[in-house]
Amino acid sequence: MTQTEHQKVIAANNANFNEDFVKAYEKRDSQRILAILFVKYLLEYDFEHPTTRKSAAETEQILGDPNLETNGLSVAKDLPDPSTYLTKFPNSIFKPGMKLLDFACGSGIVTELFVPYLKGGERSELYGMDINSIFLEYFNKRASRHASFDLDFKSFQYDVLDQAVQDELDDKFANHFDAIFCTISYHHIHNYELVTKKLATFLRPGGWLFIIDFYNEDVETAKGDTSQAVQHMGGLKIDALNRTLGEIAGLVNVSSAREFRTYNWSPEHFIVNHSRQEILDKLSKGQLPSKVIDGEVNYLIDSSLIYAVGQRA
Numbered sequence: 001m002t003q004t005e006h007q008k009v010i011a012a013n014n015a016n017f018n019e020d021f022v023k024a025y026e027k028r029d030s031q032r033i034l035a036i037l038f039v040k041y042l043l044e045y046d047f048e049h050p051t052t053r054k055s056a057a058e059t060e061q062i063l064g065d066p067n068l069e070t071n072g073l074s075v076a077k078d079l080p081d082p083s084t085y086l087t088k089f090p091n092s093i094f095k096p097g098m099k100l101l102d103f104a105c106g107s108g109i110v111t112e113l114f115v116p117y118l119k120g121g122e123r124s125e126l127y128g129m130d131i132n133s134i135f136l137e138y139f140n141k142r143a144s145r146h147a148s149f150d151l152d153f154k155s156f157q158y159d160v161l162d163q164a165v166q167d168e169l170d171d172k173f174a175n176h177f178d179a180i181f182c183t184i185s186y187h188h189i190h191n192y193e194l195v196t197k198k199l200a201t202f203l204r205p206g207g208w209l210f211i212i213d214f215y216n217e218d219v220e221t222a223k224g225d226t227s228q229a230v231q232h233m234g235g236l237k238i239d240a241l242n243r244t245l246g247e248i249a250g251l252v253n254v255s256s257a258r259e260f261r262t263y264n265w266s267p268e269h270f271i272v273n274h275s276r277q278e279i280l281d282k283l284s285k286g287q288l289p290s291k292v293i294d295g296e297v298n299y300l301i302d303s304s305l306i307y308a309v310g311q312r313a
Helices: 003-016 019-027 029-043 111-118 133-144 163-173 192-202 238-248 268-274 277-284
Strands: 099-103 124-130 151-157 177-183 203-214 252-267 290-293 296-311
Touching (some): 029 111, 029 203, 029 252, 111 124, 133 151, 163 192, 177 192, 192 203, 238 252, 252 268, 268 296
Parallel strands (some): 177 203
Antiparallel strands (some): 203 296, 252 296
C-alpha cells in the first residue's frame, strides 16, 4: 500500500468513526464489559512465565451473566484491589512510575481503568494515541478528571505510519514506554505488521507490547472493502500474530492465546463483521436471543478474545 493509499484509508476510518458513532460507542454496555475484562487480564498477566499461556479448554467457559448489566461485572468486584495489588502480583509491570501507552485508545474507556494502579508514588505516564480527534475529545475529558502531580495522563493524535511525522514520533517516543497495549483495533488496521514494527521501537529495552483482539477459532478473514473503508477481520490468527511480534517486530518472549470468552448483546452489523460462522448461521436462521437496545435490535452472542504478547530484548 502506497502512502497515498494509506492516507485514503485513514480518512475513510475517520469518516466512519464520527460523532454519532463515538456517542453510541460510549453508551454500549458491551464496551464496559470488555474494558473491565481487558484490564483484569492485563493486570493479572503472569510476567514470571510470559510464554506459558492458557489452553483453549481452560478458556472455554463464557464469562458473565448476559441478563445482568455489564454481565454482572464491575470494577470494584472484578479488578484487583489497588491497595494490595502489588503484594498479590509482585511481578507485575503495572505500577507507579511506569510509562504506559494505550495505542488506538479510542475514548479512553480502557485507559482510565489503569489510573488507580499508577498513582501514589513516582510520577507515571499514561498516554493514549489515536488517529481520530473525536475519540480523543472524549479521552481528554476522562483525563481531565485525573489531574495529579504523580500522573501525566494525556493523549496524542498520530498516524504512526505517516512518513511526514516519523522524526517527531522518534523524538517523542523512541525507547520510551514500559508497556504498550492495543485493544480490539488490530482487526481494523491495514498493514498491522508495519504498525507493530513501529510500536516496538517505542518500547524501552525490556518493555512489553500487548495486542488484544477478537479471536474466532484461528480464522483471519478480511471482510468488506479493505482499500478505502474500515477493515474488519473475523479474528486474528495466532500464527500470524506470533510471526508479526517475533520475526517482523523483533520481539522476544512472544506468545498468543485466547485469554477469555464473554457474552455480549450486539447489533447485526457488528455480528456480521466480527463473528465466527457458527454465530452467523444462527443469526440467519433466527436462532439468537434478541432484545431492543436504544431503538436497535441486538442479539446475544459470545466473543473470544486473544492476547498476543511480546517483549523488547
